Amino acid sequence: MINPIDALLAEKGVLLADGATGTNLFGMGLEAGEAPELWNETAPEKITALHQNFVDAGADIILTNSFGGTRHRLKLHHAQDRVHELNKRAAEIARAVADKAGRKVIVAGSVGPTGELLVPLGAMTYDEAVEAFAEQIKGLKEGGAEIAWIETMSAPDEAKAAAQAAIDAGMPYTYTVSFDTAGRSMMGLAPKDIHGVSEGLPQGPVGVGANCGVGASDILSSLLDMTEARPDATVIVKGNCGIPEFRGTEIHYSGTPELMADYVRLAVDSGAKIIGGCCGTSFEHLAAMRKALDGHHKGERPTVEAIVERIGPLRNKTADQSGGTGESAEARRERRRSRA
DSSP: OOOHHHHHHHHHSSEEBOOOSHHHHHHTTOOTTOOGGGHHHHOHHHHHHHHHHHHHHTOSEEEOSOTTOSHHHHGGGTOGGGHHHHHHHHHHHHHHHHHTSSSOOEEEEEEOOOSOOBTTTSSBOHHHHHHHHHHHHHHHHHHTOOEEEEEEEOOHHHHHHHHHHHHHTTOOEEEEEOOOBTTBOTTOOOGGGGGGTTTTOSSOOSEEEEEESSOHHHHHHHHHHHHHHOTTSOEEEEEOSSOEEEETTEEEEOOOHHHHHHHHHHHHHTTOSEEEEOTTOOHHHHHHHHHHHHHOOOOOOOOHHHHHHHHOOOSSOOGGGOSSOSSOHHHHHHHHHHHO
16 A cells, blocks of 8 residues: 555645635535535535635645545435435535646545444444445545545544455545544543554554544644554544634634634644644635644643643543543534534
8 A cells, every 4th residue: 555644744744634625515505404525526626725725825634525425424314325426526526626736735535423323322334334434445446545544533443444444445534533522532532542442453553643533722722642653653633613602693713813822733743744724724724723833833732721721622622531421422422423
């Protein structure tokens, strides 16, 4: 397997991943409840614009518009028989933008959770999960994605199934988990244990880390745990743009470009090798993040207290403060599904 991440890291030291897909597509007219993946066919010019704006803002890695591209998620939109074509098209659109960038831009095939629970908590078996992810990843690979970017996972076994599918397809892979429940994932995984998710697989990841969650301070706290556990690992952090707030029926994010720029500096100092933005991160935010990354030299490793002082308070407990998962798994699952 060719690992494009290590090659670009060798050149640049730290890489900038893109920002929010959903938030920016909503700004382009996507309706609540509509599947973004269908826009790969019905509004490809808008997906092209999404990627182009992130490349123009300085992204080194762009994620395909395929987060909900498994048959399980597409079934909600009566498109479960179109997995291959929709994922292939997602990769083709991103590939076309990357190829004309004038510099190396990695196309990462976004692979999100199925929305199903694996046995014994649910009905889906591990092998069925591998099969579903394989169907998606094969389409992404055929369309030109260079890496399987497994993201926003909660269950270690589901992340491992997606990783197995990537290996079977002959693709390098990364995986990131959302530590949104008392400093842990919904299924109880602590940040320090992220590196063990792929244990036993024939091929290891080319990067692991965290994305989404609740806010920049919390994800930076998780980052400290991940990099302390494995200082040599390529660790990814792709945090939300501040804290989500409801204003009427719309969600707004509190993060300013200045806050996200400082988040980048703290992420570098905390040992991250790939830094990006998740929900709420606009093209303007990413441009500020690019400028901060280019102008920053790695400094002293921060404490959680220093992060809070600069970025704002934690919204959750840290993983070492709570052995439980707070809100019930089913309640958190339903809340996250509603905002996906």
